[in-house]
Amino acid sequence: MTREELTEAIILAKKNKGLSWEDIAAHLEMGVVWVTSACFGNNSMPEAPATKLCSLLELPDQAMTTLMEYPTKSWGRDVPQDPLIYRLYEAVGIYGTSIKEVVQEKFGDGIMSAIDFSIDIDKEENPNGDRVIIVLNGKFLPYKTW
Template sequence: MSKINATSEPFPDLPSVCVQLLEGKAKKGMTFAQIGEVINHDEAWVAALFYGQAKATQEELLKLSELLDIPEHSLLSEMGENWFPRRGLGPVPPQDPLLYRLFEGVLVYGTPIKALIHEKFGDGIMSMIDCKVSVDKKPDPKGDRVVLTFDGKFLPYLRW
């Protein structure tokens, strides 16, 4: 597949340059991990960039331009130094089934996870700014398992 249906979810809400990146990826038949090897980033970070939720350097944009055959001026003008990512979930609750299940996971297990973090670390939060995310596949006889890891820095609440 080399053409993205820009009228289907989530593409209408994405900047057009994100659709260009995703089409370039599809035309080259590359994975986010393969692209990450070229620009020296993890696959989850690359996916965040392609969906407008991370910020690349000029050097990274130039590498992407060459790798994905996207004009330099397009990436630099639309995702360069004057562009900032729009990080966020979108509509709540999410309409996409996979996103809804992730949302449901926080609804069902959020309070127990919070209690465990407080028990192990104290009064604070897990940073999503200083956080690494990984998605792994684990074979299982009953069906492959998704292993989702959030590796975030603990930030204690200040007392003053």
């Protein structure tokens, strides 16, 4: 079973069972963004949550192996066409150098880890239009000198 076939099977089972990504993540006792990412083939899923997911969604036997495979992490280099993804791309494009400057002013010369990392997404109701809150929480890794 390829990653693409697995993702398709997961989305179909999710839809047929009337589940949300929040429902699935709660069942696995894991973060919703990470679980969704693993279901889309961007992370390998450890055995225990993979077993729970396969059981919950009644996935075929081959799904377990595919869920646990180490992915090659890559993405297209073209500007994203999906409006929501494009806006995130645009925000980093416009504010990226400013974010970098502020992070380095506070922490020093280094990077934010995307390995020791989490993402939380929240909704804030607002009379002027509901707000999307995205929190990127990564460990600071200073550049080494030698």
